[in-house]
Each structure stands twice: as C-alpha cells, then as structure tokens.
Amino acid sequence: MSSVPIADHALLSDCRTAALVTLDGSVDWLCLPRFDAPSQFARLLDDEAGHWSIRPVERARASRRYLDDTMVLETSFRLSGAVVTLTDALATGGEDLGHGIGANSPHLLVRxxxxxxxxxxxxxxxxxxxxxxxxxxVLSAVDGGIEVLGGADRMVLTSPVPMRVEEGTASVRLRLVPGRVLLFALHHSAAGRPPARVWPQGELAHRLERTAAAWRSWSELHQAYEGPWQDAVRQSGRVLQALTFQPSGAIVAAPTTSLPEGVGGERNWDYRFTWVRDASLTMDALWIAACPDEAAEFFSFLATAAGPPGEDLRLQIMFGVDGERDLTERVLPHLSGWRASSPVRVGNGAWDQHQIDVYGELLTAAHRLADYLTEIDEGTRGFLVACADAAAFHWREPDQGIWEVRGEPRHFLHSKVMCWAALDRAIDLADLLRARGRVPEWTRERDEIHREVLERGWNPEVGAFTQHYGSADLDAAALTMPITGFLPADDPRMLSTIDAVERRLTDGHGLVYRYLAPDGLPGREGAFLTCTFWLAHALALAGRTGRARAVFERALAQLNDVGLLAEEIIPSTGEHLGNFPQAFSHIGLVNAAWAISQAELPAGG
Structure with missing residues (x-):
C-alpha cells in the first residue's frame, strides 16, 4: 500500500508525459511514452509496482525547488557534513525552444x-x-548501464557506476566526493523508434541544460502576467503547459489515475485524458498566465477528434491524447491503491456521458482567444459553428452535468448556463466563424435559456440558484453564473447565492465543497479547490475584494512546496486528495487572481 502524501510529489514533464518525484528522491510514477501509457513506475498506487530512488544513506533534511522559470526539479539533501543535490528532468529535444517545447522529446528521464x-x-x-x-x-548489465527487457517496452538505464542486479532490481551504494558529478538516465523506446541506448555523460549534461533553456525560453516568450500572486500565476501557467501533449495539442486533466477523492473510498478515476471542458478552460486560463500560441492547434485537434459537424452534434466530453474516442474503463485488481483506496482504474467510464455544458466552455475559450484564431481552417470553423448549433439544439435536454454524476440525467443549472454562454459567444464570433446568418436563431435560443434559468433555476425558499431544476440542494457551480456573464455578480439573486454557498458549502475552514447532496456513490469527498477559487472570483466580481482576497489566500495556502495543487483538500488537515497536479485547480487559481487584480484597479484604470 502506497502511503506517501500526495502533496509530497513534484511534477516533471516533457509535454509528452509526466513523472512524479517524492520529496525523498523517488520517481514513483512514470508512464512512457505518453501520459496515458501503462506505467513503468507506479509505487504511487502500490508499493510493489516499481520506483527509482536516489537518496543519501544518512538521514537528511530535504528541500526542493524548480529552477527559475522551468519544470526542472532540484532537490537538496542536507546532511551533517555535506549537501547532496539531485536535479531531475524529463528531457526536451535539443532544439525545442519557445512554442516548440516537447516537439522532439527523446523519452529520456535525466537525474x-x-x-x-x-x-x-x-x-x-x-x-x-x-x-x-x-x-x-529482466535486467542485464551492459557497458555503461542496465538493459531492461519485459513486455512491450524497451528501456536502457544509463549508469556511470556498476550496479548489482538481482531479481528485477538494480542497486548500488556509492560515495560522492565534492566536485564529482554523476548523471543517470532512463531511455525508453518502442517499435518504429530508434532503440534505447546508453547516453554519454557529456550528452546527458547537455540535454539537461537544454531542457532548462527550453522551459526558460517558453516562459520568457509566453508569460507576461504582472499582478498579485505573480509567482503562483506563472507557475500555474507552466503546470498547465506541462499537461499539454505537444504532438496533438491535447491537454490532460491530470497526469495520474486513481488518486482518490476520499481516502479508502472508490471515487478513483483516470484523469490522463483531454476533457473538452478542462482543456478549454486551460486554454482560457493560459490567456492570462501565458501567451497561448497553441490555441489554433488545440481547436483543430478537437475538430478532428469530434468528427463531421452537424447541428445535433453530441460532442464527446473527453478524448485520448491522440483523439481516441473509446476510453472504456477497467479495473487493475493487482494494485492496492494509494492508502488502500481501491479500485484502481484505467480508462474512464464517463467518456460516453451526455454533458451539454462542454459547448459553453469550448466557445468561451474560442471567444477569449479569438485573436489567435484568425487563420483557422474551414474544418475548425465549421466545428465551432456546429458546437453553437448543438447548444441551441440540446439545451432543453437533461444531462450528467459538470460533475459527471453517474446516475439519472437531470436538468442541471450549470449545463443550461453554459449553453447560454455557448450561444452568447458564438453570436459575438459570428463574423470570424462566417456564420452571420445563424445569429437570429442563436439569439432566440440564448434569450430563451436565460428566461428559463431565471424562472426554474432560482429557488426562493433556499434563496439561491440550486443544483438542478426543482432542487433545494446547493452546488458551487452556480458561482460560475457571474463568471460567464449570465448575471452580474451584484444582482441580488447572485449575491444571495454567493452568500448561501459560502455559508452552507464550507465547514468552518473556508474551503468550498462542490455540493453536499447524495450523488449515488458511497463515502465523502474533500473540498474542491476549483470551487474555492470560484468563490473568490465571484466575490471579486461583486466588488467584495477584501473578502475575495481572504478566500483566495486560503486556497493559495494549499499549494505544496513547489507550487502544485491536487483536486481536493481535506479541510481539517490540509491534506491533498485526488489526481495530481490537477489542471482544474490551477485554472481556478489563475482566473481568480486575474479577477481580483482587475477588481482592485482604480476606477478608470
């Protein structure tokens, strides 16, 4: 059973895949050659599922940081008479700079x-x-390292020192002296690619330097945010970029699977796919945290994955990183799960759910990034028009909603609001989309959604907009109503909803649960960081900037030592829960910081 706290991990990325490294220098999660591939190391989910550790024998005090403006991790172990420094990176290509980071990844983990x-x-x-x-x-010693043979993978470990091999494990103890630098590396290959090999020490040093240079180049060219919490916003921008699959433009929701939403429970899902919602919101957030040069590629990816457009387009809510549609869920019974939280799942059974809010997030992102989409091809343009038509066509239908409830479809308020947003943005984008003739119909449907939501979504007895029509249950997703522009934040009904969420969906620690109503699954989950950032965002829009700052700071305090956030937090302990790091949480951070900074500008500023 794995028990290392989720927040004790740091992220490495080459914009193809990701690794998680513990505070004590162990790579406990790595999938190669891409985010959703089977793992090589999975001690994150079971002690017997593989790892690669480098640590001092003597007990040490560890601290770590990312090298400035990079995703290159430096861990320092302070001993009684020395400091051991471990620098880790998933190498980018030698010429990968700026926009092209990850384009030529050699599938190489360097330490x-x-x-x-x-x-x-x-x-x-x-x-x-x-x-x-x-x-x-089977591990076999070769000149300069260890060859790994087993299954479909071909890997070679570069080691500048001989290692003892025994029953599928290679190990060594060595004495470091000041001034001596040793570089280790794991190289992965598969059929159709150059074979994995031992790398010379000088070449590994060069790759590590070029990887740091690639991330710094990306940060310099893309990151211009200046305002409150600048370091956290820019770090979140790098995390969001790190979750991008460079070859296709897909963006994964998180690089892990089955880290639980409740310890010991079964709310364990695979997030290594591109959700239309999360990925669209990521692109939207990158407008603030980083210049999103990849916008056109992202929308082109979705257009290709979605298939031929039509007015009744039922857009699949998630895809594989290369556009795969069938993400059938299965259980891995041999893995015990993080802190015995089973089952461990791969694939995601929500892939074929009906969720009509996705049109709104997608078109909102396109609206925000319109300046980057002036040269989109006809296929992408037709896809965006079809998404607006689909919102107009499907908005009256029940669905599973933003939280992917695994039960009967309902008329979720958030889904209706996002269909309104899809049409509202499409109307504004009509010239870019060459769809001026669609505007009268889009306008009629948009206005009808608005009337219905105000009539059926508001519960006067609760004094709030509720989770779904006819419900008395609160849902933090209602906080997105002013964020999307559906209602002004200072509308009395919106202020009442904000107050109700803050009063009834928190438990005294100030972090917000997404909802407390039964959802058909056993157990209880943690507070949602995204929802807490939504509360800060909505308060800022309502002009309550002091309160917004207080809520924001409470959520910001949950960052781990290298600026990463999971999906959820146990409010009473501050422990991270859920897949990690979670794009949705970092999106919320970026957007709320921006909203507060704008709300605090002097009048006319």
Whole structure:
C-alpha cells in the first residue's frame, strides 16, 4: 500500500508525459511514452509496482525547488557534513525552444547527482515494473548501464557506476566526493523508434541544460502576467503547459489515475485524458498566465477528434491524447491503491456521458482567444459553428452535468448556463466563424435559456440558484453564473447565492465543497479547490475584494512546496486528495487572481 502524501510529489514533464518525484528522491510514477501509457513506475498506487530512488544513506533534511522559470526539479539533501543535490528532468529535444517545447522529446528521464561541503554516501535503487506493475522485467548489465527487457517496452538505464542486479532490481551504494558529478538516465523506446541506448555523460549534461533553456525560453516568450500572486500565476501557467501533449495539442486533466477523492473510498478515476471542458478552460486560463500560441492547434485537434459537424452534434466530453474516442474503463485488481483506496482504474467510464455544458466552455475559450484564431481552417470553423448549433439544439435536454454524476440525467443549472454562454459567444464570433446568418436563431435560443434559468433555476425558499431544476440542494457551480456573464455578480439573486454557498458549502475552514447532496456513490469527498477559487472570483466580481482576497489566500495556502495543487483538500488537515497536479485547480487559481487584480484597479484604470 502506497502511503506517501500526495502533496509530497513534484511534477516533471516533457509535454509528452509526466513523472512524479517524492520529496525523498523517488520517481514513483512514470508512464512512457505518453501520459496515458501503462506505467513503468507506479509505487504511487502500490508499493510493489516499481520506483527509482536516489537518496543519501544518512538521514537528511530535504528541500526542493524548480529552477527559475522551468519544470526542472532540484532537490537538496542536507546532511551533517555535506549537501547532496539531485536535479531531475524529463528531457526536451535539443532544439525545442519557445512554442516548440516537447516537439522532439527523446523519452529520456535525466537525474544529475552531486555533493558539496564534504563526502556523502548515496543509495540508488532502480526497480522498473512495466504495465502497471504486472511485468517483472529482466535486467542485464551492459557497458555503461542496465538493459531492461519485459513486455512491450524497451528501456536502457544509463549508469556511470556498476550496479548489482538481482531479481528485477538494480542497486548500488556509492560515495560522492565534492566536485564529482554523476548523471543517470532512463531511455525508453518502442517499435518504429530508434532503440534505447546508453547516453554519454557529456550528452546527458547537455540535454539537461537544454531542457532548462527550453522551459526558460517558453516562459520568457509566453508569460507576461504582472499582478498579485505573480509567482503562483506563472507557475500555474507552466503546470498547465506541462499537461499539454505537444504532438496533438491535447491537454490532460491530470497526469495520474486513481488518486482518490476520499481516502479508502472508490471515487478513483483516470484523469490522463483531454476533457473538452478542462482543456478549454486551460486554454482560457493560459490567456492570462501565458501567451497561448497553441490555441489554433488545440481547436483543430478537437475538430478532428469530434468528427463531421452537424447541428445535433453530441460532442464527446473527453478524448485520448491522440483523439481516441473509446476510453472504456477497467479495473487493475493487482494494485492496492494509494492508502488502500481501491479500485484502481484505467480508462474512464464517463467518456460516453451526455454533458451539454462542454459547448459553453469550448466557445468561451474560442471567444477569449479569438485573436489567435484568425487563420483557422474551414474544418475548425465549421466545428465551432456546429458546437453553437448543438447548444441551441440540446439545451432543453437533461444531462450528467459538470460533475459527471453517474446516475439519472437531470436538468442541471450549470449545463443550461453554459449553453447560454455557448450561444452568447458564438453570436459575438459570428463574423470570424462566417456564420452571420445563424445569429437570429442563436439569439432566440440564448434569450430563451436565460428566461428559463431565471424562472426554474432560482429557488426562493433556499434563496439561491440550486443544483438542478426543482432542487433545494446547493452546488458551487452556480458561482460560475457571474463568471460567464449570465448575471452580474451584484444582482441580488447572485449575491444571495454567493452568500448561501459560502455559508452552507464550507465547514468552518473556508474551503468550498462542490455540493453536499447524495450523488449515488458511497463515502465523502474533500473540498474542491476549483470551487474555492470560484468563490473568490465571484466575490471579486461583486466588488467584495477584501473578502475575495481572504478566500483566495486560503486556497493559495494549499499549494505544496513547489507550487502544485491536487483536486481536493481535506479541510481539517490540509491534506491533498485526488489526481495530481490537477489542471482544474490551477485554472481556478489563475482566473481568480486575474479577477481580483482587475477588481482592485482604480476606477478608470
């Protein structure tokens, strides 16, 4: 059973895949060659599912940081007489700079080891377990490293020191002296690609330097946000970029699967796919946190994945990172799960749910990024028009809603509001979309949605907009109504809703639950960071900037030591829950920071 706290992990990315590294120097999660591939290391989910650790033998005090403006991780172990420094990165291509980061990824995890101030003994344990721990590979010593054979993967570990091999594990203890630098690397290959190989030390050093340069180049060219919480906003921008699958433009919701929403429970889902909603919101947030040069590629990816457009388009809510549609869910019974939270799932059974809010998030992102879409092709333009037509066509239908409730469809308020947003944005984009003739119909449907939501979504007895028509249950998704522009934040009904959410969906710690109504699944989940940032955002729009800052700071305090957020928090302990790091949480951070900064501008500023 894995028990390392979720927040003890740091993220590495080459914009193809991701690794998670613990505070004590263990790579406990790595899927190669892409985010949703079977894992090579999965100790995150089971102690026997593989890891690669590099750590001092002597007990040490560890601290870490990302090198400035990069996703290159530096961990410092302070011992009684020395400091051991471990630098980790998923290497980018040698010429990957700026917009092209990740374009030529060599599928190479590089780990640089050195010490200063005195000598130190270090232990290295390399225990790959491909295919989610099902394969115990054969390890063979080769000149300069270890060859890994097992399953469909071909990997080679570069090691500048000989290692002992025993039953699928390679290990070594070595004494570091000041001034000596050792570089280790894991290279992955598959059929049709150049074979995995041992890398010379000088080439690994160059790759590590070029990876840092690539991230700094991306940050310099893309990140211009200046305002409150600048460091957190820019770091969130890099995290969102790190969750991008460069070859297609897809953006994953998180790089992990089955980290639970409740310890020991079964709310464990695979987030290594591109949700239309989350990815669209990511592109929207990158408008603030980073210049989204990839906007056209992203919408082109969705247009291709969605297939031929039509007015009754039922847009699939998520796709694989190369546009795959069938994401059938299955259970891996051999994995015990993080803190015995089972089942561990791969695939996601929500892939074929009906969720009509996705049209709104997508067209809102297109509206925000319109300046980057002037050269879109006819296929992408037709897809965006079809999304608006689909919102007009489907908005009266019940659906599973933003929270993907696995039960009977309902008339969720948020879904209706986002269909309104889809049509509102499409009307404004009509010239870009060459769809001026569609505007009268879009306007009629938009206005009809608005009338119905005000009539059926408001519950006067509760004094709030509620989760779905006829419901008395609150849902934090109602906070998006002023964020989308459906109603002004200072509308009395909206102010009453904001107050009700803050009063009834928190438990004294100030973090917001998405809802408290039964949803058909056992157990209770944590507070949602996205919802807490929504509350701060809505308060800022309502002119309550002091309160907005207080709520924002409470959510911001949940960042781990390297600026990462999971999906949820246990309010009483501050422990992170859910897949990690979670794009949705970082999106909320970026947007709320921006809203507060704008609300605090002097009048006329």
């Amino acid at each position: 640089r080891l050195e010490c200063s101030g005195g000598e130190a003994e270090v232990e290295i344990v390399f225990e790959p377990r491909p295919e989610y721990g099902l394969v115990r590979p």
